[in-house]
Amino acid sequence: xxxxxxxxxxxxxxxxxxxxxxxxxxxxxxxxxxxxxxxxxxxxxxxxxxxxxxxxxxxxxxxxxxxxxxxxxxxxxxxxxxxxxxxxxxxxxxxxxxx
Amino acid sequence: xxxxxxxxxxxxxxxxxxxxxxxxxxxxxxxxxxxxxxxxxxxxxxxxxxxxxxxxxxxxxxxxxxxxxxxxxxxxxxxxxxxxxxxxxxxxxxxxxxxxxxxxxxxxxxxxxxxxxxxxxxxxxxxxxxxxxxxxxxxxxxxxxxxxxxxxxxxxxxxxxxxxxxxxxxxxxxxxxxxxxxxxxxxxxxxxxxxxxxxxxxxxxxxxxxxxxxxxxxxxxxxxxxxxxxxxxxxxxxxxxxxxxxxxxxxxxxxxxxxxxxxxxxxxxxxxxxxxxxxxxxxxxxxxxxxxxxxxxxxxxxxxxxxxxxxxxxxxxxxxxxxxxxxxxxxxxxxxxxxxxxxxxxxxxxxxxxxxxxxxxxxxxxxxxxxxxxxxxxxxxxxxxxxxxx
Numbered sequence: 001x002x003x004x005x006x007x008x009x010x011x012x013x014x015x016x017x018x019x020x021x022x023x024x025x026x027x028x029x030x031x032x033x034x035x036x037x038x039x040x041x042x043x044x045x046x047x048x049x050x051x052x053x054x055x056x057x058x059x060x061x062x063x064x065x066x067x068x069x070x071x072x073x074x075x076x077x078x079x080x081x082x083x084x085x086x087x088x089x090x091x092x093x094x095x096x097x098x099x
Numbered sequence: 100x101x102x103x104x105x106x107x108x109x110x111x112x113x114x115x116x117x118x119x120x121x122x123x124x125x126x127x128x129x130x131x132x133x134x135x136x137x138x139x140x141x142x143x144x145x146x147x148x149x150x151x152x153x154x155x156x157x158x159x160x161x162x163x164x165x166x167x168x169x170x171x172x173x174x175x176x177x178x179x180x181x182x183x184x185x186x187x188x189x190x191x192x193x194x195x196x197x198x199x200x201x202x203x204x205x206x207x208x209x210x211x212x213x214x215x216x217x218x219x220x221x222x223x224x225x226x227x228x229x230x231x232x233x234x235x236x237x238x239x240x241x242x243x244x245x246x247x248x249x250x251x252x253x254x255x256x257x258x259x260x261x262x263x264x265x266x267x268x269x270x271x272x273x274x275x276x277x278x279x280x281x282x283x284x285x286x287x288x289x290x291x292x293x294x295x296x297x298x299x300x301x302x303x304x305x306x307x308x309x310x311x312x313x314x315x316x317x318x319x320x321x322x323x324x325x326x327x328x329x330x331x332x333x334x335x336x337x338x339x340x341x342x343x344x345x346x347x348x349x350x351x352x353x354x355x356x357x358x359x360x361x362x363x364x365x366x367x368x369x370x371x372x373x374x375x376x377x378x379x380x381x382x383x384x385x386x387x388x389x390x391x392x393x394x395x396x397x398x399x400x401x402x403x404x405x406x407x408x409x410x411x412x413x414x415x416x417x418x419x420x421x422x423x424x425x426x427x428x429x430x431x432x433x434x435x436x437x438x439x440x441x442x443x444x445x446x447x448x449x450x451x452x453x454x455x456x457x458x459x460x461x462x463x464x465x466x467x468x469x470x471x472x473x474x475x476x477x478x479x480x481x482x483x484x485x486x487x488x489x
Contacts (some may be wrong), residue, residue, distance in 0.1 A: 004118050005312065005314055005315045006314040006315070008315060008318060009488055010319070010321040010322040010325070011317060011320040011322070013260055013315075013318060013319060013322045014261070014297070015198050015296055015297070015326075016196070016197045016297065016307065017196075017197075017311065017319050017322075018197075018297045018305050018306065019305060019306035019307075020297075021306055022305075022306070024302040029482070039341065057413035
């Protein structure tokens, strides 16, 4: 998408609203649905990857240090990662507007 | 000129679908549509028609199969009636929203309750706003002809909409009429193979049926609405091309002895032929009566209807369905078309012939007489169910 959909006019839409660009759902920021965000305590993390496996939005990625970190652009704040973490390394905290 | 032979109208419809060389048929049998789907099933089973015939467990699935097949670029056909159409209704809106061309013939039948298998227009009125191009026809030749018109129109790159042909169940679907068949070579010329604008294909992935946020949904609907409204010139063009090929020309609104008439009957579907007999009888008796028949139901031909009716004193609109709690759906549209004109005819609305009750030419005469009497007594905009006891 070259511009936000809120700027598209009806004349610019494809016939039947067909999407011609495969995989462009990745441009959709589902992260702004959440009220709680996951915070990782690296001292408790055992790198098991259960957060990565259970995340329904596949928002977790392995970073260079070997930790699985939730991508807040996609994370909807469901808290499944915190629930499943066997060492309690993930805490859900209220996401507040950044000032 | 093609051969003119007597055949059941449902069989003629199926033969037209065969001649249109469809790729995929999916339909679930329901009275009174059954003969169409049975005959197509035979044609495929006998190898006379090279198409996939999908047996499904419900009408919802029948239209879903057609939708999926149309998305891959297949020419598809389905047909149904009554409860079957209601079960399909969810998918009708999706087919038009996705702008997928296909054809559905509806053998119009009453919706339960009370349970009834007979004819009226309550089934299609339940999906009036589904966004398909919707025709009403009044005889077997028109059914046969409109199969070719519909596919050419639906697949036109400037149209790309699914099309419904409404034919009255039993009263039309089950009668034997002379049908002039068109030579296959002519049809092949009139209806070239379907070239989809977008199609589901593994080599060129696209997404159909994605969701839309509130920030873009209104734009998507505006685009659909504009496309359907602007299909009217393409519809008339397609009829013109068909007429040049066969000599049979069609119009959004057909008129019969209407130009100078004080009172106009307004009908849709099979009523038209019977009403024209009534008009002849009333003309013989010196009455200034004519007939206006609505062929194109969606997109509604407001301009043509206004032009055909504006000079009359009174319209007697006959509906074959009730919008329970309002009036007849055709009358509501006719009134909307005339609203805002300083000089306009009054509109008297009868609901008649629901659930297949016979409406003869003398019934039309009685309705005109009643409407004229009511107008003289000052009741210009009446609404009633004709012939109801008590």
